[in-house]
Amino acid sequence: YGARVEDDLRYLIQYRGLGFAGVQADVRPRRDFSTDLLPQEYSTFGLGDYRESCLECEYADGSRGADLRYVSCAVRPGLTVPTGLPGVYADENAGETLEVLLRDATTGLEVVLEYGVIEACDVIVRSARIRNACKDKVILHRARSCCVDFQVPDAHDAIIFYGMHAKERVMQRTPLHHGKFRIDSTRGASSHQYNPFWIVCDPSADETHGNCYGLSFVYSGNFMAQAEVDQLIQTRLVMGIHPQGFRWTLEPGDEFQTPQVILSYSAEGFDALSNRLHRLIQTHVMRGPWRDRRPPVLVNSWEAAYFDFDEEKLFDIAKQAKELGLEMLVMDDGWFGVRNNDCTGLGDWFVNENRLHGGLKALVDRINGLGLKFGIWFEPEMVSEDSDLFRAHPDWALTIPGRPPVYSRMQLVLDMSRPDVRDYLFDAMSAILHSANIAYVKWDMNRHLSDVWSALLPSDRQGEVYHRYMLGVYDLLERILQEFPDLLLEGCSGGGGRFDVGMLYYSPQIWCSDNTDAANRLDIQLGTSFGYPVRSMGSHVSVCPNHGTGRTTPLRTRGDVALMGTFGYELDLCKLSDDEKDEVRRQVAEYKQYSELIYTGSFHRLAMPSGDSPCAAWIFVSPDKHEALLTCVRLRAECSAYQLVVRLRGLDPDRRYRISGKPYSLTGRALMTAGLAVPTIKEDYSSITFHLTAEA
Numbered sequence: 001y002g003a004r005v006e007d008d009l010r011y012l013i014q015y016r017g018l019g020f021a022g023v024q025a026d027v028r029p030r031r032d033f034s035t036d037l038l039p040q041e042y043s044t045f046g047l048g049d050y051r052e053s054c055l056e057c058e059y060a061d062g063s064r065g066a067d068l069r070y071v072s073c074a075v076r077p078g079l080t081v082p083t084g085l086p087g088v089y090a091d092e093n094a095g096e097t098l099e100v101l102l103r104d105a106t107t108g109l110e111v112v113l114e115y116g117v118i119e120a121c122d123v124i125v126r127s128a129r130i131r132n133a134c135k136d137k138v139i140l141h142r143a144r145s146c147c148v149d150f151q152v153p154d155a156h157d158a159i160i161f162y163g164m165h166a167k168e169r170v171m172q173r174t175p176l177h178h179g180k181f182r183i184d185s186t187r188g189a190s191s192h193q194y195n196p197f198w199i200v201c202d203p204s205a206d207e208t209h210g211n212c213y214g215l216s217f218v219y220s221g222n223f224m225a226q227a228e229v230d231q232l233i234q235t236r237l238v239m240g241i242h243p244q245g246f247r248w249t250l251e252p253g254d255e256f257q258t259p260q261v262i263l264s265y266s267a268e269g270f271d272a273l274s275n276r277l278h279r280l281i282q283t284h285v286m287r288g289p290w291r292d293r294r295p296p297v298l299v300n301s302w303e304a305a306y307f308d309f310d311e312e313k314l315f316d317i318a319k320q321a322k323e324l325g326l327e328m329l330v331m332d333d334g335w336f337g338v339r340n341n342d343c344t345g346l347g348d349w350f351v352n353e354n355r356l357h358g359g360l361k362a363l364v365d366r367i368n369g370l371g372l373k374f375g376i377w378f379e380p381e382m383v384s385e386d387s388d389l390f391r392a393h394p395d396w397a398l399t400i401p402g403r404p405p406v407y408s409r410m411q412l413v414l415d416m417s418r419p420d421v422r423d424y425l426f427d428a429m430s431a432i433l434h435s436a437n438i439a440y441v442k443w444d445m446n447r448h449l450s451d452v453w454s455a456l457l458p459s460d461r462q463g464e465v466y467h468r469y470m471l472g473v474y475d476l477l478e479r480i481l482q483e484f485p486d487l488l489l490e491g492c493s494g495g496g497g498r499f500d501v502g503m504l505y506y507s508p509q510i511w512c513s514d515n516t517d518a519a520n521r522l523d524i525q526l527g528t529s530f531g532y533p534v535r536s537m538g539s540h541v542s543v544c545p546n547h548g549t550g551r552t553t554p555l556r557t558r559g560d561v562a563l564m565g566t567f568g569y570e571l572d573l574c575k576l577s578d579d580e581k582d583e584v585r586r587q588v589a590e591y592k593q594y595s596e597l598i599y600t601g602s603f604h605r606l607a608m609p610s611g612d613s614p615c616a617a618w619i620f621v622s623p624d625k626h627e628a629l630l631t632c633v634r635l636r637a638e639c640s641a642y643q644l645v646v647r648l649r650g651l652d653p654d655r656r657y658r659i660s661g662k663p664y665s666l667t668g669r670a671l672m673t674a675g676l677a678v679p680t681i682k683e684d685y686s687s688i689t690f691h692l693t694a695e696a
């Protein structure tokens with residue numbers, strides 16, 4: 001893992017005897033062979049490696065520990081997705097998988113380490129299968145996906161993406177010192193608070209220089225990622241399911257499959273790392289017809305009307321949408337059960353005909369009749385106490401008997417580990433989706449898990465509920481996609497609270513944030529782009545003053561920022577002025593013109609909107625480097641502004657590019673080394689774009 005070298009690197013291994021380092025019985029009388037000091041492929045608890053462990057298991061007699069030794073290995077063509085989980089796939093031409101079997105001789109416990117390799121994307125995909133080949137049951141207290149030990153005592157920085165609701169994926173860089181540095185989630189979702197993607201890099205690494213190692217967890221539930229600098233200044237990285245609240249029983253013959261971790265690498269900084277990950281996710285994680293199709297330009301009813309709509313209101317917005325060149329109307333929260341605010345109705349997935357007079361099909365037919373597609377919102381995993389579903393099945397919610405549950409947004413979480421809950425949801429959702437011509441579903445999740453206890457599991461298996469919840473969500477997603485293979489799914493969790501590679505296996509796009517302020521979206525989307533492709537980022541133009549921040553940004557900027565994503569609108573189009581409508585028409589046409597470049601091209605962050613930076617800038621470059629689209633947002637307008645020069649990336653140095661709005665052409669080399677002068681634009685947060693085309 002890292003830069004490509006042909007040699008056998010075992011010469012780096014230092015056999016050292018250190019005070020208080022344990023050695024296994026069979027290596028005595030050597031004192032210089034300790035699992036506490038030597039690099040481990042899958043660290044275990046209890047037998048002398050005192051650093052962070054991947055595996056902690058308990059046997060029938062209550063003892064813990066596993067001395068995993070190499071047994072055999074095999075290489076098979078392709079990468080296969082683990083059953084029941086999301087994953088990275090590749091056929092035999094694109095990748096291969098190494099399987100290494102390890103065994104604990106005392107108990108018979110086996111671990112199969114998997115290393116899927118996709119050379120074109122420069123990634124290794126790791127996971128582990130823990131097999132109970134013992135006589136009695138085994139309890140897993142920790143079952144992480146990977147361990148990476150850096151043997152050379154180099155200094156590293158960790159880059160993480162933290163945040164909160166409406167402020168997701170803010171980049172933070174921290175030097176690693178002795179001790180343990182970790183990010184995690186015990187919320188039952190990957191979370192707004194820490195994204196399960198992080199980078200470990202040289203302290204001097206930047207966008208274009210330095211070693212950087214990216215770790216992405218292909219999972220949407222509880223996780224922990226940890227870096228530990230040990231006594232020898234060796235850095236150990238581990239990533240996997242969070243051990244808190246986790247306790248998994250394996251009967252003899254059972255196997256536990258960990259989710260995958262994608263290990264990516266670049267020797268040339270973050271730009272190359274991100275682009276490799278973008279390519280990997282778009283070609284080996286996303287699937288189905290929408291993987292390669294441009295998503296339709298949609299208008300979503302949420303910020304347009306919230307709960308205040310009926311069929312006529314939606315139809316009016318749809319008519320206006322059609323007139324402006326949009327392609328789909330999405331009916332967000334509020335169409336089902338009794339749902340006039342966010343306190344009631346979740347779980348009752350049948351149409352509220354007091355709101356949609358004439359029913360869903362009549363509305364969808366009318367909207368289809370305009371030539372628009374129709375999309376709908378669900379929040380399948382949740383239930384309101386004030387709902388018919390909860391009144392009929394109170395035990396379907398995650399609650400602890402005898403204890404009042406914790407509420408969030410006044411709602412409870414359904415026990416997705418239960419097959420009967422999933423069957424109900426599948427039937428209810430399928431009935432709606434079969435009842436009308438619905439092209440798109442926004443799958444929302446607006447609270448985190450608490451009171452995690454399942455009525456169907458015995459007391460000694462309650463530690464399985466968090467993971468079984470996630471397996472249940474994945475199962476329902478898969479069943480819906482199998483039933484409706486053409487459906488476009490957009491993931492959502494109060495915006496980007498479940499923005500992870502796991503969800504992208506089911507939904508090629510995820511609503512990036514409930515914060516639709518273009519100024520804030522610069523941080524959120526550019527932060528997200530470190531680990532996720534632009535195709536995955538749900539991004540819409542909303543009204544000003546912004547409903548969340550009160551800020552006013554130019555409509556043009558809002559459009560340019562939304563172009564760094566799936567592009568759509570989140571406002572009442574009927575209320576726009578004629579000038580604004582003209583601008584929307586222009587934006588939609590621009591999106592249609594450039595969408596292929598945006599989704600298939602490389603993406604380069606040229607200036608981040610942080611610190612003293614006067615601007616944020618990014619560029620899309622087509623795969624053949626023939627065409628590029630540069631966007632620059634001036635953050636604060638100034639009376640006496642410095643000349644703004646942006647150095648581009650990704651172009652062909654030897655080609656000359658014509659630049660829209662400029663009377664001259666420049667070589668890629670000049671644009672990338674000297675840069676492009678951007679005219680001073682008045683007004684805070686004003687944006688400017690340049691289209692570059694290579695001369696013949």
Ligand code: DGJ
Nearest residue numbers: 302332333492494495514
């Ligand atoms: C949270 C989502 O992020 C919003 O876009 C909207 O769908 C609301 N939920 C609806 O309740």
